[in-house]
Amino acid sequence: MTDELRGLLRESAEAHQPDRARMLARVERGTARPGTARRSRDRERTRALSWPRIVLATLATAGTLTASALMVVDVDAVHDPDPPRSPSAVGRAVPPTAAGSRTEDGPLWADGSVDPHSNAYWAQSNVTLKAGEPLTALVVELRIALTEGVKDTGNWRTRPAADFDLSARQEGGFLVYRWTLKPGRTVPPGEHVFAGQYDHATGGRDAKDDTYRIDATAGAAERGASVWGGFA
Template sequence: MDDKLRERLRTAVEAHRPDRERMLARLERGMAEAPSARTPRAPRGPLPWLRVAGATAAVCGVLTVGAYAVTSAGGQARGGQVAASPAPSASATTGPGRVPESRTEDGPLWADGAVDPHSNAYWAQSNVTLRTTEPLSSLTVELRIAQTGGVNTTGSWRSLPEQDFTASAQEKGGFLVYRWTLKPGRTVPVGTHMFAGQYNHAEGDRGADGDYFTASAARATGQQVSVGDDFTSDH
């Protein structure tokens, strides 16, 4: 390159004045057209924590619907409220009570119950007097003493031969229960017989209103008879 060419190029560069306003205008047009010129991108799915939250909400919804369905199947009262189960009756929660029907005589069998007059403020004896006008081929006598506080057995006895009976005493359902059962092959003769249960109790004059007895037997013919009653206090 000769000196004349270099001089001409330098002169041209020095003489050049760029059009600033035109350049800015082109830049602004390019920026305005950039979004439309870009390739559109597919929308991204929800963020991971949003997807988890959505799944949790769906599960809760299913559980709520399921619980409502079960409740509806179980029974509803009017107005959409769930009907409450009825409370158990008193007889269902207090266990065995007094003899349901007083019967002191049945066929040849008669019986009576009373607290022995020799009972005191700490100890008592309850007597079951049994009378039969016919021989009995089986007999079970049960005496129930209500647990009114401190009731515990001190023994029992019967006027009939001891070897003819199986005897027991145990706590059961809020009672001290005495039971005498005639052994197979033995017979209860005609006459008046006594069965007695003895027990301690809390200090004081113990009421016998909750006590009762039952007796069931079989006549020689095989017919079943039974009696039962509550107690009266004689002291």
């Protein structure tokens, strides 16, 4: 600022005389209308806010809104919907392959084999069960892969036929034999055999895809036991 400009400002300030009447009038108006005066002061204060401060305040507000929006998006992205619940485990699991055999469980033991009397046109698959305790519930399932020419020709078991409900039908690429112990019947401790008989295409038949599974309830404690496996 130049000396000449400083001088002019000083002369202007010294020449200024306050208008007492105008000041009193403003005070009276402010006393009569306090709300109006307050609003006027607020407007004056707003106008007095410098441009940089307005810009900073605006940016701060925008930043807060942006941060809030990002937070909401981030929470939604992290909180994935719950995965679909798997179906209730009702009934037995799909019988495993021979490689996943479990031939013993508590008082229950089993083995699968192709009967030695099988021939080039016909075969019999045996499921041998050994029970260490009385069985009050029992399901024996034999699954024969539907290789060429496989067709049901009969079945048998060492236990009385009247003690079991039997079904023999094709399911999902297998000929399935299923023996279910009737309510109120019991299988005593010991060795028992369940067998399925079937025709097949001429020649030796590979039983590598055939499986069995046994589910039982054993003893007074009604302990559940399951065994499964394949055929040699």
